[in-house]
Amino acid sequence: MFSEQDIHQFKQQLQKAILICREHCLYNSTKWVTEILDGIPEHFLNNDQPFTIESNLPLLTTTDLTPELTATEFDKYQRAQVLFEQCQFDNVAAILKGYTAPRLRFLRLYATYLAGEKHKEEATQDIPVGPTEIQPKQNEALNGIYEELRPIRDSLDAFNLYLYGIVLCKREMEKEAAAALLESVKMYEYNWSAWMQLGTLASTTKQFYDLKERLDQELEKSIVKNLFLARLALEIHLPSNVFWEFMQPLEIHFKGSIYIKSQLAMAFYNALEYDKAEDLFDQIRQENPYRLEDMDVYSNLLYLQGSREKLSVLAHECIQIDQYQPETCCIVANYHSATGEIAESVKYFKRALKLNRSYHLAWTLLGHDYIELKNTDAAIDCYNRAIAINRRDYRAWYGLGQAEEMIDKPEHALYYYQKATELRPDDERMWKALGGCYGHLHQDDKALECYERAAALNNM
Template sequence: MRRLRKVSLCEVSLCGVAEMSFVRGVTNGIRVDPLTQYGVVRGRTKQKLVGLWQLGHTGKRGIQNMRAGKAFKEQSEKRVAKAMSSKESCRAELRVAIRQLTDRCLYSASKWAAEQLVGIEQDPAKFTPSNTRFQRGSSSIRRKYRTHETSVTPIAGVSYVATPVMEEDEIVDGDFYLLAKSYFDCREYRRAAHVLRDQKGSKSVFLRCYALYLAGEKRKEEEMIELEGPLGKSDAVNHELVTLERELSTLHKNGTVDPFVLYIYGVVLKQKGRENLARTVLVESVNSYPWNWSAWTELQSLCKKVDILSSLNLNSHWMKDFFLASVYQELRMHSDSYQNVNIYKEPLAQIAKAQYSLREFDQVEAIFEELLRNDPYRVEDMDMYSNVLYAKECFSSLSYLAHRVFMTDKYRPESCCIIGNYYSLKGQHEKSVVYFRRALKLDKNCLTAWTLMGHEFVEMKNTPAAVDAYRRAVDIDPCDYRAWYGLGQAYEMMAMPFYALHYFKKSAFLQPNDSRLWIAMAQCYETDQLHMLDEAIKCYRRAANCNDREAIALHQLAKLHSELGNPEEAAFYYKKDLERMESEEREEPKMVEALLYLAKYYRAQKKFEDAEVYCTRLLDYTGPERETAKSLLRGMRSAQSGFPSMDVEHFPP
């Protein structure tokens, strides 16, 4: 039997585990690997290895390290247990909230809470893979594309306010409530409100007020269709708002309202235009019951500025992080949005929205592919995915997506917008407009449909219709920079640069990191009617600093400085543009222009070596620039030799 040739013992690690260097030996024909696998070795060699392992742990230092490792392990286990306990606490809260929200017919909020429930990271040791299928792909996407490390909810070390779960009403009016809820689910809102007319419980009061509000909204939409048609404007209003405001105001003053009644009161105040009071009431609602995402959404729509957001007196509940992430996204504060997005299913779509605003289309595409892999029948937010595929000109992927949503639910505004994008990419703009109109019949406030239909009218050179569509989009959301940009494009087509500049400025104010908007402003300043070249240069500089993907700003800066007689600045930007084209390995006509200008510039500066480099590169082209480069080279060589040039063009006439 061969003996073990060499064994080297390393210093004991902090965790108390002896690490050994790779051990080579032959024992009964078996190769000995690291000590952690010594179980495959038999006989005396095994005894020696065990003895060496024990020797490394019997010393004083080994004992200390073992204790330190044990303490570290215990602390780690406690932290993990605490984190899992916090997540389980969140899940328990969400389970109760889902039942309460569903019982009050707040189905959108209930769906949102249910998606968070299945999206929260669970302990794989306690659950089967089928229970964690919504987490695995989402977590990998976040690890791959997240730019900031964000914490789980609740955040470790952050103290959150514990919100007690509200108690349900007594069963006194339970039978009437069940009947009213049945009517409500059948969309017979007035019947539901009538059944609960004499009930005083908080649940009954909420459902009655909610049913009356929806009945008024339903009638308002009917009047709009009757008076102006499905796509027209109308002065129709919800006639139930006055009665509801009077009743809810009295209940609020008497202090007999629960968080859900406060929510509907805030919605009514918002519709009446009393935004300050609506914010106060909605803050009171979410502080009392933070799991109603519909209340957070209404509050978000009232936070158009950062100052308003910072003035809100919100409790430090973990639901606040979701709210802040969503608000920061709307306010174009993408980095802050990342810091508040948590590791659950729905915020993954929120991450995609932030990346979409930053025009990181490859990352957005990967996120949506993962979302569809986990949830193949999802239609929400897929219109944004179709915009990405449209921008990348992915015909097959967009066709597949359009077919998928058509088979899933073709009468959804998002589905119609996706199909409209598909036909637009094929160049069938008339058919695309048909589907955008269909989306607006389903939802007259579909912002995406109005904006995309405006784009189609621009492609069809129907500028009046485009202006009308963009103005409808602006009426729905004044913070939508795409509609303002579209208005600028439409007026630019009508040769009205002053109007176009006004709308481009609005869009750039809302989306200051988009280079396209600054380039559009600069082009307006360059028109003959304005001819404000200094302002155009400022805009092109902003565009160059905003990651100009279309590579327009640097070239235009060079040309403008050349026109204004600033050769040094022009050469600087031509050189930067040339370096960009070389790094991207592009052969563009602009490269010839840059090489020619730099050759002439360095010749004028008596830097003949640099000028010769650019002239030599021009010799690779076959156009007139080749002959120009030859002439420049001959002139520089004659100047360096001290003899006059023999070119005919240098002789006086």
Template sequence: MSSKDSCRSELRIAVRQLSDRCLYSASKWAAEQLVGIEQDPAKFTPTNTRFQRGSSSIRRKYRTHDMTATPIAGVSYVATPVMEEDELVDGDFYLLAKSYFDCREYKRAAHVLRDQTGRKSVFLRCYALYLAGEKRKEEEMIELEGPLGKSDAVNGELVSLERELSTLRKNGTIDPFCLYLYALVLKQKGSENLARTVLLESVNSYPWNWNAWTELRSLCTTVDNLNSLALNSHWMKDFFLASAYQELRMHNDCLSKYEYLLGTFGYSNYIQAQIAKAQYSLREFDQVEAIFEELLRNDPYRVEDMDMYSNVLYAKECFSALSYLAHRAFTIDKYRPESCCIIGNYYSLKGQHEKSVMYFRRALKLNKNYLSAWTLMGHEFVEMKNTPAAVDAYRRAVDIDSCDYRAWYGLGQAYEMMGMHFYALNYFKKSVFLQPTDSRLWIAMAQCYETEQLHMLDEGSNCSAPTSKAALRAGAP
């Protein structure tokens, strides 16, 4: 079996297994990669040719490997993701519980499975309890502090779930899906090292759950963390490494890894979007714009990642294109955080900062941890000269992601506006450390050194960095 056929076979089974366990985002991701594999020309039929898009100049640029000859790095250590030995143990009860789960009746689903012992049932019961706790936590946050306020609300199911899942793991009866759930519980309770270990066990046992890889990536905050992982050899490892390199700002390594993956997943919209994200970080706005234009042609109802596209259009002051994108997002799904972010950028470019803030607040009502919205709202408050509100927004952003250089830069701007130059300098230094190739940050730090309050002219003159027109135009959020 060829590499592509092997990947295709594994993904088809994984999509069903993930969907059966209500891991819908992981199932969607797997299905998108399945369609992203180039079809065998000998098997073309009128029903599947609509997925076979022509190789654009963008794809040709990154697809340097021969599609029929390039194998994916690593050998699959599990031929196919078959783990359904208990398929019929709790079948009818499981189907009922899953129907309740799909209707967001989580406690009811867990109750149906209270006496079932099959692995799928144990996982779904625990997962339903976890989501019931998350739902209640969100409700308490809204009731106690309002949708944007801080709250001490916690998931009330964590203690009992930790006890049960820990026991299953010690007994050796836990499956990879429950390991993933156990890691989520540990992460929320602050046991990040153990959570990383448990996630490693999960992905090594069942590598097709992209949710587990995503959580593992979030716990690899340093290169040392990443290098310490004893990952088994599998093609999913390449997707993980590419994503981890991106988060660690190793953009060239990230692009090389995605280029390699395109050898098999040559039509993956996900990979194209990640390439655009890496190039956005490198300030290659023209190439990013071209990729997103193609993505929208291929997937016209796509909303995810389009907020990044709106940032590019904002930076290039492409008013008509941003207006069209905002209208499209509003029409497709106006209550997605990304849609609200796009519309917020549109009003910001028009100079209507109050309306812009309103849409960023709406995005945060939908997802309080939506990093871009906090940073963008901080920018709007700076434009409105409301520095206390800007500082609060930026601090919420760095609480979510301490590597968001835009938020640190924003804090520097805000404190500079308040005449607190020592604080501003500290934040500018943080932003430069995280994004050393952005000349705008170096210029801001130099100007801060040269203020009357600091008057450190030598230090200011030493602030230099590689300059580029893209970097100097990087006023985008």
């Protein structure tokens, strides 16, 4: 449990983190920090006097994490920040070329990485595709960043370690990546993006608890650690009690946080408690109707609930907010899928993937549409792409099993259903599918075991 003093100190660190993450152009981390901070109860805040940076300067000073710059470095950095905000990543890297102060090095190399990602996406063929598509290009900036950071790895600050961790992940050097990211969050735990990158390296129950044990050693009492472990428990589909173990102490103090509410809604959705999830999503929509995050999952929920009218309203409202967001395209696609307009659904899923090629949920749902259209080759391609992005996507593994059964390859389907069941051992649907596959292979004893497991889960 966390005391009121813990929450008060956490609030101060969040206020400081907004400046630090923004200084490093880590806008996803900044956004996450503001959503948590906005949920802090008012009795922890002093509203009796105006809050200004100047009056809180002793609290908000950032020089411990971002060493002071020379006048020339400061001017260069300010210019680079403005260009970064305009997504002129190549320009940022050029302006900061040769500068090695930690903050400037990070922004230069981070911009270089993002420029490489942008060029990679631009060079990728249209959506999709099929088995004949040329494999996507790699980010050509990775090797240069790796060669610059590797020799000075032991002297890197938290942010350059975070970037180094990303590069190591991309190079599939997972052990080294985990070490770099663990060290990064230990040095500065309020960079949420570093936590999210660390989370991609855990996909099994054992890996989760190994990571938890290491974090407990490095960060004995940390609210951010609890928030991370709660989210990771959701993402790798651990039993609900594991999620609540970490979230319950936080929910008490952050009931007003939209982020916390969205995590609770996702937990109910994953546990197939759709009515509770829908109530929470409705509450989120009412409190913050312009927030698009997690609304794609909400649209999936409405699809499963058969709530076409609410799904139509959601799709219309999201189009009015921003029709060019991947989440909006996914929501509209779900609406068309719910109304049986599969061709329109495919079009919007493709549009979502043009905007964000790493949108694994859209790949999975597009695969489902291709299953409906009996285009198993395209479906298999989509599911494989989803798994390449997120190997914890049990729906994609399940979809692969369905596709392989459709082309009369039950021995292949068996493998995919086993993977889906490993990821969702408490989901009766996975066991039924696995049982059916064993039945097709005339392994009746194993089929019976699966059906018994599914029945037991259904009666819980």
